[in-house]
Amino acid sequence: MTERRLKGLTSLQEKELDVIKKTFTGYEFTDYVTLARLRQPKIFPYAKKNRLYKDVSEKIIRSWRDIGDFFHYLPESYRKQIVASRGFESLFTTQIFSTLQNEVNKKRRQRKHKQADVDEETLFKLYQTFLRIGYRGLVSLMPSGFGYYLSDQMEPMMGLMRSITAYNERIGKRKRKSFKNIGFKSTEIGL
Numbered sequence: 001m002t003e004r005r006l007k008g009l010t011s012l013q014e015k016e017l018d019v020i021k022k023t024f025t026g027y028e029f030t031d032y033v034t035l036a037r038l039r040q041p042k043i044f045p046y047a048k049k050n051r052l053y054k055d056v057s058e059k060i061i062r063s064w065r066d067i068g069d070f071f072h073y074l075p076e077s078y079r080k081q082i083v084a085s086r087g088f089e090s091l092f093t094t095q096i097f098s099t100l101q102n103e104v105n106k107k108r109r110q111r112k113h114k115q116a117d118v119d120e121e122t123l124f125k126l127y128q129t130f131l132r133i134g135y136r137g138l139v140s141l142m143p144s145g146f147g148y149y150l151s152d153q154m155e156p157m158m159g160l161m162r163s164i165t166a167y168n169e170r171i172g173k174r175k176r177k178s179f180k181n182i183g184f185k186s187t188e189i190g191l
Helices: 011-023 032-039 049-071 076-083 086-109 113-141 144-172
Strands: none
Touching: 011 032, 032 049, 086 113, 113 144
């Protein structure tokens, strides 16, 4: 972490920076001032907020790309440790999915249905992808004789999802945008 100090900090700003440093010991993503500007914009006003958001967003995207570039070079035991970590789970459950769901709900309340449909479709695709990944993982972990049984048990739910899709497509032209490719067949899982 590079230590960057602002000139002319108020005592409140100094105090808040100390709290952030104690809370985020070992923090390396940005400097503490940037973190403070994101966490406490009222205490750390910044005229170039859009630039700050853009810079941090671009850094996150670069970091994800970097992780993708070198993750597969790690030994399998370390990759498992990362994927099983609380931070990895939290990133998806409390950050990504909940953020998208909150956006959908907010736009529905504001009666911005077209925008909400776009966000909902993105969220739906993510959930569907993770369902597919989880299902494949479960099937691959089970003894080989149980794969077909799991597939048979999942098929009613997948059939229901396909029915909901067909219904949405039928009414989609009049009422709302429909979801494409909802659900999946056992052949897509490799059974």
